[in-house]
Amino acid sequence: xxxxxxxxxxxxxxxxxxxxxxxxxxxxxxxxxxxxxxxxxxxxxxxxxxxxxxxxxxxxxxxxxxxxxxxxxxxxxxxxxxxxxxxxxxxxxxxxxxxxxxxxxxxxxxxxxxxxxxxxxxxxxxxxxxxxxxxxxxxxxxxxxx
Amino acid sequence: xxxxxxxxxxxxxxxxxxxxxxxxxxxxxxxxxxxxxxxxxxxxxxxxxxxxxxxxxxxxxxxxxxxxxxxxxxxxxxxxxxxxxxxxxxxxxxxxxxxxxxxxxxxxxxxxxxxxxxxxxxxxxxxxxxxxxxxxxxxxxxxxxxxxxxxxxxxxxxxxxxxx
Numbered sequence: 001x002x003x004x005x006x007x008x009x010x011x012x013x014x015x016x017x018x019x020x021x022x023x024x025x026x027x028x029x030x031x032x033x034x035x036x037x038x039x040x041x042x043x044x045x046x047x048x049x050x051x052x053x054x055x056x057x058x059x060x061x062x063x064x065x066x067x068x069x070x071x072x073x074x075x076x077x078x079x080x081x082x083x084x085x086x087x088x089x090x091x092x093x094x095x096x097x098x099x100x101x102x103x104x105x106x107x108x109x110x111x112x113x114x115x116x117x118x119x120x121x122x123x124x125x126x127x128x129x130x131x132x133x134x135x136x137x138x139x140x141x142x143x144x145x146x
Numbered sequence: 147x148x149x150x151x152x153x154x155x156x157x158x159x160x161x162x163x164x165x166x167x168x169x170x171x172x173x174x175x176x177x178x179x180x181x182x183x184x185x186x187x188x189x190x191x192x193x194x195x196x197x198x199x200x201x202x203x204x205x206x207x208x209x210x211x212x213x214x215x216x217x218x219x220x221x222x223x224x225x226x227x228x229x230x231x232x233x234x235x236x237x238x239x240x241x242x243x244x245x246x247x248x249x250x251x252x253x254x255x256x257x258x259x260x261x262x263x264x265x266x267x268x269x270x271x272x273x274x275x276x277x278x279x280x281x282x283x284x285x286x287x288x289x290x291x292x293x294x295x296x297x298x299x300x301x302x303x304x305x306x307x308x309x310x
Contacts, residue, residue, distance in 0.1 A: 037257060067247050079265075084245065087231070087275040095234070095242030098265035100219055100290075110262040114229075114247040140255030 037069065038145055042135040049078065049123035049130060057119040057134055064117045065089075067137040074099040074107040076128025078121055085115040092117075098124075112137075193288035200230070200281050205273040211287055216268050221290045224261045228274065228281035232261060235268040250279075264290055 041060055049055065059068065064085065072080065079098035086093050101107030121130055138144065194211045214220060216237050224232065227250045234242045248259030267287075274281050 038255070079239065079263075082244065086243070087229075087245065087277060093243040093245070095244040096236065096239040097242065097244065097261070097263045098236070098239060100264045107264045108262060109264070110260045111244070112247050112259040112261070113245050115245060137257070139249045139253075139257070141253050 037135070038138045038140065038142065039069075040066075040136045040138055040142075040144055042133065045132045045134075047121070047130050047132070049076075049121070049128050050126045051123055051128075054081070054120045054122040055130075057121060057132070059119075059134065059136060062136045064115055067114050067139075068111070068116050068119070069135040069137045070109075070111050070119070071133040072099055072109040072121065073131040074101055074109070074128060076101075076123065076130075077107075077125040078123045078128050078130050080109060080111060081120045081122050082111070082113070082116055083118040084113065085117065087115075089115065096122075193286070195284075195286040197282065197284050200272070200274045200283060202274050202278055202280065203276050205271060206283075208270040208272060208285060208287070210267060210270070211289055214267075214287075214289060216266050219264055219266055219290050220287050221264045222262065222267065222270070223284075223286045224272070225284045226259045226281050227256070227283075229259065229278045230281050230283065231273045231275055233269075233271045233273075234265075235270075236266050237268050238266050245275075248281075 041062065043060075047055055057070075059066070070080070072078070077098070077100045079096045082095045082097065084093050084095070085091065097109050097111060099107035099109035121132065123130070194209050196209075198206060200206060211220060224246065226246055226248050228248055230246050230248075232242075232244045232246060234244070236242065244261065246259040246261050249255055249257045270287075272283060272285075
C-alpha cells in the first residue's frame with residue numbers, strides 16, 4: 001500500500017515584500033515536494049488529554065527497527081516522548097518533540113524515525129486535543145510491499 | 147518582514163485506497179482541514195532558513211532566528227535526503243537526541259525524512275552518522291507568537307500583528 005504524500009508539514013516562505021503567490025517563491029518551492037510513502041501499517045487516533053496525562057502509542061507487531069512515521073496535530077500543548085536506540089543499535093537515546101497550537105493555528109509535529117523502542121504522547125495542558133496519524137513505512141525495495 | 151505561511155499537511159491517498167481502507171480518509175481530512183494560509187506580519191523579522199549539504203560525520207550547529215529568546219517558542223522544520231541525527235536542547239524539556247529516517251536512490255526510493263515541532267530551543271545541532279551517506283538538509287525556523295491571543299498575536303509584550 002502506498003500513500004502519495006505532501007508530508008511537508010508547514011510550508012513556510014518569507015519575503016521582505018508582499019508577493020502575489022507566496023507559494024511560488026524559491027524558498028517555498030525548496031520545501032515543497034511530494035513523495036511516495038510506502039505504508040505497511042497505519043492507524044489514526046484522536047484523544048483529549050489533561051495536563052500530565054499520557055498515552056502510549058503501540059505499533060502492532062512491528063519491531064523497533066522499523067521506519068516509524070507519525071504526524072500529530074495538537075490544539076493545546078503536548079509532546080512525543082520517544083525512547084530509541086542510536087545508530088549503534090545499543091546506546092539508548094531519548095527525545096521530546098513538542099507541538100503547540102490553538103484551533104485557529106494548530107500545532108503540528110512530524111517525525112520520521114527508526115529504532116524507536118517506545119513512544120508516548122504527553123499532554124502539558126488540560127483539554128489538549130491530539131489527533132495522531134501513525135504509520136510503519138518502508139523503502140521501495142522492501143519485499144513486504146509485494 | 148511578512149511571513150506568508152501555509153500549513154498544508156495533506157495526505158493524498160493513492161487511487162484505490164478509499165475502497166479498501168475507508169478509515170484512512172478520516173484523519174487526513176482533518177489534517178487538510180488546517181487553515182490553508184496565514185499571513186503573520188512579523189515586526190522583528192526573526193527567522194532562520196537554509197539548505198546545507200553534509201558529509202558523513204559532519205556536524206552543524208543550526209543558527210537560531212535573529213533576536214530569538216529561548217523563553218519563546220519557535221516552529222522548527224527539517225527535511226533531509228539521508229538519515230541524520232538531531233540534538234535539541236530545550237530549556238523546558240531538556241536535551242533530546244533524535245534520528246531522522248530517510249532514503250534516497252533508485253533501489254530504496256527517494257523518501258524525505260522530516261522532523262517538525264514547535265517549542266522552546268536553546269540550541270539545535272544536526273550531524274550525519276558515520277554509516278550514512280551525504281545528506282542535503284533544508285530547515286526553516288521562525289518565532290511563533292503567543293497563540294492564546296487570537297486577535298493580536300504577540301511575543302511577550304511585542305505585538306506581531308494579526309492573522310488575515
